[in-house]
Amino acid sequence: MKTTLHYLTTALIVGCTFSQAAHAFESLDEIRDNGVIRIANTQSSPPWSYLNEQNQADGYDVAMAKEVAKRLDVPKVEFVADTFQNFVQGLKTDKYDLVMNDLTPTDERKKQVDFASPYGVEEFYIFIRDDNDDIHSIDGMAGHSVGVTSGTSNEAWARKHMTGSDIKTYSNGGLVFNDLAVGRVDAVLSSLFGGNKHRDADDLPIHAVGEPLTYQLSAPAMAKGNDSLRDAVSQAIDGMIADGTVEAYANRYIGSDYHMLKGIAAAKAEIAAGK
Known part of the structure; x- marks a missing residue:
């Protein structure tokens, strides 16, 4: 029983x-x-x-x-x-x-x-420092470091399409642009709006290069x-x-x-x- x-x-x-x-x-x-x-x-x-x-x-x-x-x-x-x-x-x-x-x-x-x-939707670009003359598009990213926000579709896209780059992840989406500005990373993968907003808000010496890499829906x-x-x-x-x-x-x-x-x-x- x-x-x-x-x-x-x-x-x-x-x-x-x-x-x-x-x-x-x-x-x-x-x-x-x-x-x-x-x-x-x-x-x-x-x-x-x-x-x-x-x-x-x-x-x-x-x-x-x-x-x-x-x-x-x-x-x-x-x-x-x-x-x-x-x-x-x-x-x-x-x-x-x-x-x-x-x-x-x-x-x-x-x-x-x-x-x-x-x-929603965003266009994504490569952002670099204003004094960077080496990177003009994603084709020039081999051997360079790129910052992305961890856990985002940016990170997934970068890992799939930028296999020759050193991908560095950040939990803070704003800190990655500050690191770009001081040279801790060579580039950042970001939406055009997001990158420009951080540039203008903090007066950072950065800009987008090349054509849109991809569109991402939300x-x-x-x-x-x-x-x-x-x-x-x-x-x-x-x-x-x-x-x-x-x-x-x-x-x-x-x-x-x-x-x-x-x-x-x-x-x-x-x-x-x-x-």
């Missing part, structure tokens, strides 16, 4: 464990019932997410996240500060419901989490299998693209010369062409 009871207890525990593992997220209905959606961002990567003068989360991704929550009929957003390195694992362990912070839906990430419709990420949330977020973003909300937020937080929708279309075309 004790043996039978032991097996039954073990079976129940194992069954509960598998059940929890199979549903390690909050569905859209559960999020609505709770009245709050947990959305992760770095809060240290302007203009996408940062802390404003009131020490509140702000930026393009933050504004988009708030509007998505509104269109999902969820009254409260709880922003969770985390890093690119932790975003995927944070979703898998139900630390938050969404990630909205310039996160690219790479093939590797898509194996582990799901993505909704893209709402999209909301959620736990694998959370179809109700994914579909609702996609519907919200598609509506925001159609009614001009995406372009309006891009103009507000990034600049009127930043054509978000045109860039998203170009990135999708690049993906379709298999580049």
Whole structure:
């Protein structure tokens, strides 16, 4: 009898464990019932997410996240500060419901989490010091060091396409530009906007060279299998693209010369062409 009871207890525990593992997220209905959606961002990567003068989360991704929550009929957003390195694992362990912070839906990430419709895009370039006469494009990067933010799609792209370079990773996306300015790295792989922003804010002697290396989309990420949330977020973003909300937020937080929708279309075309 004790043996039978032991097996039954073990079976129940194992069954509960598998059940929890199979549903390690909050569905859209559960999020609505709770009245709050947990959305992760770095809060240290302007203009996408940062802390404003009131020490509140702000930026393009933050504004988009708030509007998505509104269109999902969820009254409260709880922003969770985390890093690119932790975003995927944070979703898998139900630390938050969404990630909205310039996160690219790479093939590797898509194996582990799901993505909704893209709402952002960036062009990526090589940045060098102003006194560097050796590097004019990615073709001149062999044997040189390049800085990237760890855990980002920049790092993945660099490791795939810049195999002849010494890739140095940084957890702080701003520090990498300071190291470039003082010569600790020879180049930095960054979005054009991000690199120019750090250059102008800190008066750094750096600039972009060559043509855009790639376009990278950003999209909301959620736990694998959370179809109700994914579909609702996609519907919200598609509506925001159609009614001009995406372009309006891009103009507000990034600049009127930043054509978000045109860039998203170009990135999708690049993906379709298999580049």
